[in-house]
Amino acid sequence: MRLLLVEDDAVLGDRLRNRLAQEGYAVDLVADGIDAAHLGGTEPYDAVILDLGLPRKPGLAVLRDWRAAANTVPVLILTARDGWAERVEGLQAGADDYLGKPFHAEELLARIQALLRRAAPVNAPELRVGGWRLDEARQCLVDEHGREQALTGTEFRLLRYFMRHPGEVLSKTRLAEHVYDYDSERDSNVIEVYVKRLRSLLGHDCIETRRGQGYLLRRDT
DSSP: OEEEEEOSOHHHHHHHHHHHHHTTOEEEEEOSHHHHHHHHHHSOOSEEEEESSOSSSOHHHHHHHHHHTTOOOOEEEEEETTOHHHHHHHHHHTOSEEEEESOOHHHHHHHHHHHHHHHSSOOOSSEEETTEEEETTTTEEEOTTSOEEEOOHHHHHHHHHHHHSTTOEEOHHHHHHHHSOTTSOOOTTHHHHHHHHHHHHHOGGGEEEETTTEEEEOTTO
8 A cells, every 4th residue: 555645744654654554555655746746646556655744736726636636635734733724624635534643553554554545445454365364454364263374565565555455457567556665666567476476375276367468356256
């Protein structure tokens, strides 16, 4: 899952980006409203964390422009703790949630997970495929006996995206866009390698290849 983090406080921005990356997200960090408006309008993010007090273009203006352009990406706004008027404005402008500063990283993570669940075709607290459960906190697979199967960071991000979109044909380009951040080299052919690895864990028939289209995680596995 890929996030856009918009925060002009360099220290806070770097700290949040690192924490989100540790939790298995691909994260792009920008520090002003102009860059945020551009990336949020052109890249396929799964969610946006948007500070309102931004240089060059206010966060509310960025959000209003996205919604006016029918951009429905889930947005969590960050506001000053006593900025109730900003929270109301943000929600009215189309934000999906808000969080007051200062905040605990754990609450931010929980809210982002809730946004992603609501926005995905599969809105479930637990993701399962075959006899496996995906443990998002530990970033591993767990079988019915509690045994764990380790996943690499890319395997985890790819499988989580598949499991949030079962029964959908997902192109290699789309998968790469949601697994890697903006600065990563997105070789869509590498996706084939990771799909092969996931098949070795889950069973070959679990992920179908659709010629010329991409891959599909079967709902009945």
